[in-house]
Amino acid sequence: MNAVKRIDTVFLQVANLEDAISWYKDVFGFNSVFERHERHERYTVLEVGETAITLMEKNSVNKDALTHPILYFFADDIEKTHYKVKEHSLACSDITSEDGVTFFEFKDLDGNPLGVCHF
Template sequence: MFERIDTVCLTVHNVEEASDWYQALGFNLAFKGQGHHVFTIGNSPTPLTIAEGNISSPANTTHPIFFTKDIKDTYEKLKEKGVEVSELEYIGDVTFFDFYDPDKNKLQVCHFE
């Protein structure tokens, strides 16, 4: 089902300003998307993603993003287990959905080629 933690995502007020700050700390900008940037950190296989959003909103808390080879299968398996899931979303080549633990902590699953 899950293959790895794909990224850790932090919500920021302004992605461009935050990106400058992270780069000043030595993070390497690997990808600029609409409203989000992805950084590599040293030799770590897990990047850091910053995404622009409303920090005061509980839905925009820091959350792990898991990668899966078959997102539709993972989605169905979680639903079958009674896990609360959002709808599948598509942004470019990335497909993802949120799911929640019993304490309502948000987690996310993604797939891309």
């Protein structure tokens, strides 16, 4: 028996919480399920299936520290998702297929490296 059943949330650091919330809602249609906007701690939890994404506002975000995507989203319609992401992202690769998986990678508003896949 495994000690854990699933990933509960993924944390992404963002420079401006309101801009990041708008970006994720515009691109993916995610809904906020919890928010904390206090002086020393500002974050919003977005509903993404079983695993939430928590956007945490930080004074400085090191966009170049990560060289591989933090996570991949799964999409039923990868072409439609690619079109929408490409319109709103800082950088977006072409759709690629390898070993039965179709995917692309992109950077969000804060330069966080992410991806979308379909199989």
